[in-house]
Amino acid sequence: MSDSALETLFWPFIEERLTWPEQDTLFLRARDGWPLRQRPWPHLVCEQTFKPDFDALRRGGFAVTDGSDEPSQGKFALVLVLPPRQRDEARALFARAVDLASPGGQVIACMSNNEGARSGEGDLAQLAGPLEVASKNKCRVFWSAPLQGALDEALLSRWRALDAPRQIEAGRFVSRPGIFAWDRIDLASELLAKHLPKDLSGHAADLGGGFGYLSAELLERCPGITSLDLYEAEKRALDLARQNLAPYASRATLSFHWHDVTSGLSRKYDAIITNPPFHAQRGVDRPDIGRRFISVAAESLKPRGRLWLVANRHLPYESILTEEFAHVRTVTQQHGFKIVEGVKRG
Numbered sequence: 001m002s003d004s005a006l007e008t009l010f011w012p013f014i015e016e017r018l019t020w021p022e023q024d025t026l027f028l029r030a031r032d033g034w035p036l037r038q039r040p041w042p043h044l045v046c047e048q049t050f051k052p053d054f055d056a057l058r059r060g061g062f063a064v065t066d067g068s069d070e071p072s073q074g075k076f077a078l079v080l081v082l083p084p085r086q087r088d089e090a091r092a093l094f095a096r097a098v099d100l101a102s103p104g105g106q107v108i109a110c111m112s113n114n115e116g117a118r119s120g121e122g123d124l125a126q127l128a129g130p131l132e133v134a135s136k137n138k139c140r141v142f143w144s145a146p147l148q149g150a151l152d153e154a155l156l157s158r159w160r161a162l163d164a165p166r167q168i169e170a171g172r173f174v175s176r177p178g179i180f181a182w183d184r185i186d187l188a189s190e191l192l193a194k195h196l197p198k199d200l201s202g203h204a205a206d207l208g209g210g211f212g213y214l215s216a217e218l219l220e221r222c223p224g225i226t227s228l229d230l231y232e233a234e235k236r237a238l239d240l241a242r243q244n245l246a247p248y249a250s251r252a253t254l255s256f257h258w259h260d261v262t263s264g265l266s267r268k269y270d271a272i273i274t275n276p277p278f279h280a281q282r283g284v285d286r287p288d289i290g291r292r293f294i295s296v297a298a299e300s301l302k303p304r305g306r307l308w309l310v311a312n313r314h315l316p317y318e319s320i321l322t323e324e325f326a327h328v329r330t331v332t333q334q335h336g337f338k339i340v341e342g343v344k345r346g
Contacts, residue, residue: 003031003033003035004112004137004138004139005082005110005111005112005137005139006031006033006035006036006082006110007033007034007035007136007137008110008134008136008137008139008140008141009035009080009082009108009109009110009141010035010036010038011134011136011141012108012134012141012143014038014039017132017134018106018108018143020041020042020078021043021077021078021105022042022043022077023043023076023077023078023102024043024045024075024076024077025041025043025044025045025076025077025078025079025080026045026047026071026075026076026078026079026080026100027044027045027046027047027079027080027081028047028079028080028081028082028093028096028097029047029048029081029082029083029084029093030046030047030048030053030057030062030064030080030082031048031053031056031057031082032053032056032057032059032060032062036060036062037060044062044063045063045064045065045071046062046063046064046065047064047065047066047067048064048065048066048067049066049067049234049235049236050233050234050235051233051234051235051258051259051260052233052260052262054066055260055263066235066258067235071100073099073100074099074100074101074102074103074105075100075102076100076101076102076105077101077102077104077105077106078101078105078106078107078108079097079098079100079101079105079106079107079108080107080108080109081093081094081097081107081108081109081110082109082110082111083109083111083116083120084178085115085116086177086178086182087116087119087123088162088163088177088178089162089163089176089177089178090116090120090123091123091159091162092159092160092161092162092163092177093163094107094109094120094123094124094127094159095127095156095159095160095162096160097109098127098128098147098150098156099156099160101144101147103147103148103149104146104147104148105146105147106143106144106145106146106147107124107128107143107144107147108141108142108143108144109124109141109142109143110139110140110141110142111139111140112138112139113138113139113140114138117139117140118140120140120142121133121140121142124142124144125142126151126152126155127150127151127152127155127156127159128144128145128147128150128151129144129145129151130145131143131144131145132145162177163176163177163178164176165240165243168182168183168184169184169185172216172244173211173212173213173216173240173244174211174240174243174244175211175240176236176240178236179210179211179234179236179237179240180210180234180237180277181210182211185213186275187335187337188275188310188311188312188337189210189213189214189275189310191310191332191334191335191337191339192214192273192275192308192309192310192339193213193214193217193218193221195308195331195332195339196217196218196221196222196273196308197222197308198221198222198223199222199224200218200222200224200225200270200271200306200308201222201224201225201226201270201271202224202225202226202227202269202270202271203226203227203228203229203267203268203269203270203271204218204222204225204227204228204229204269204270204271204272204273205228205229205230205231205265205267205269205271205272205273205300206218206228206229206230206231206272206273206274207231207261207272207273207274207276207293207296207297208231208232208233208261208274208275208276208277208293209230209231209232209237209238209241210232210234210237210241211237211240211241211244212230212240212241212242212244212245213244214273214275215228215230215241215245215273216244216245216248218273219245219248219251219252222271225252225271226252226253227252227253227254227255228245228252228253228254228255229255229256229257229267229269230245230254230255230256230257231257231259231261231265232256232257232258232259233258233259233260233261235258238256238257238258241256242256261276261292261293261296262289262292262293262296264296264299264300265296265299265300267300268300268301268302268305269300269301269302269305270301270302270305270306271301271305271306271307271308272297272300272301272305272306272307272308273307273308273309274293274297274307274308274309274310275309275310275311276289276290276293276294276309276311277289277290277293278290278311278312278315287315287316287317290311290315290317291316291317291320294307294309294317294320294321294324294342295320295324297309297324297342298324298325298342298344301344302344303344303345303346304343304344304345304346305343305344306341306342306343306344307325307340307341307342307343307344308339308340308341309321309339309340309341309342310337310338310339310340311337311338311340312336312337312338313333313336313337313338314336317340321340321342324342325342325343325344325345326343326344326345326346327341327342327343328340328341328342328343329341
């Protein structure tokens, strides 16, 4: 798959407009792709919290961290950034990049034009001063002069805090910018929660559990659930789910898995709930991801196990559901969504 932002991020080095440093370099929100293989990039450390991208980088032989251990401030001669679309999250990431750049180091970032490139450029300039800018592949790549600290320490301090976990839903949950539906309960998940049957029981799983809303609702509504595994590919969301589900630890055995569900599961379940993703990380429609979630759920259910699924009404999941499950019924269709129950063959 082409990755214009990744290609454009490395273009100034390929064109020798910038020189790759001999000291350590950090790549925030790194992802694998052919631009990383154009030539050696010595002393490169990649950081990624999204499990499929983390796994791809590791398979590619790159040094990669999940961000659990915060690097020392002022350590890196170069910090590369692929900023996310969500602006508070992106601003916090820019602040972190400036913090991690060593005296005389540089920050370089790239965004596609349709994902806020001009705003991102302006934001980094507020922290780091005038930038060099180049355009290619419908993207903007922009980089600082050698840094001697932030121009505006007060602004830097405020932006560091933009990504901090905060309470939502009258304090019932904590969330943070950048994860799915971070500041609200998304309508599809709420609809699924309202229709969960009270007789679900035994060992359950929540596939793509986010910050834990559906898992919490399952435990509230279904007293027969004795253990629950929450699977989530975004570590930043999984860390929140641990906190949000802590009040239920005395009611059921809870396990949390930083895991790419599409790679399959190693356990069997009596019940599975899911609001599966149908977009890739960069907003590309990927209904095949949802279909794979359904197949993995079928593989991972015990005989007569039950899947409860919510999806956009238009998504083409019916064929895979009828192929994988003995009994399939549409429970309801509301607000552009459908709730479907699938029962595994006995």
